[in-house]
Amino acid sequence: MRFSVVIPLYNKEKYVKDTINSLLEQTFDDFEIIVIDDGSKDSSLEMVESINDDRIKLHRQKNAGVSVARNVGIEHARGDYILFLDADDKYLPDALEYFDYLISKYSQAQFYCCNYYKVDGCGNRKEAINVNAILSSSFQDGVVNNFFYIASYHPGSFPCNVSSFCIRNDYLKQHPDIRFPAGVTHTEDVSFCSQLAINCVTVFSRKCVHEYFLDVENNSRNLKPTKSRYVITLLDSLI
Helix, strand or coil: CCEEEEEEECCCCCCHHHHHHHHHCCCCCCEEEEEEEECCCCCHHHHHHCCCCCCEEEEEECCCCHHHHHHHHHHHCCCCEEEECCCCCEECCCHHHHHHHHHHHCCCCCEEEEEEEEECCCCCEEECCCHHHHCCCCCCEEECCCHHHHHHCCCCCCCCCCCCEEEEHHHHHHCCCCCCCCCCCCCHHHHHHHHHHHHCCEEEEEEEEEEEECCCCCCHHHCCCCCCCHHHHHHHHHC
């Protein structure tokens, strides 16, 4: 199996069916969907169970936070590569096909990052990363050694977010210390990606692969950050 897509789920009854359908409508079909319900109190579970597709694997746990849910998904993943999709976002139809292309083109890498669209409450979308300004108008994709230069270029320019990268499963299995930080609800993906960027051959592409919705109810991205210096402290210890 090529891909395992991990979806952490907590109280996203209005969105999760559209999220899953964005996977079921992919142009590439060699994947499984691992939904980790993190103690949802609404009808999110019923929404998932109403979708009839053998590729969907549903696991339940007591509420422990999004990081723990993703880490549990890693342990269940059977695909060669793991992706993470938030339960209120959507993949574009060719997202998995494009990741498969990048993997074939840059087989020496372990970590593959792509651009993505930010979508506001009116449905307007724009590219999250200004690739022309940070790299060049001619850059399309390639191995990057300047991940943190891109990340520090201007606010919002981090080279990926949690729904726009994939990582080799065997690499994560061999490095159990690289996981999402439990108890952190803000920048937990920055922590995870930073560890990968330090240790992996990293590919970046200007192509947008998913839509990141900004105005969503119960969106942890809108919550007050926990442990606001967590990533800075982590990087200080690693570099």
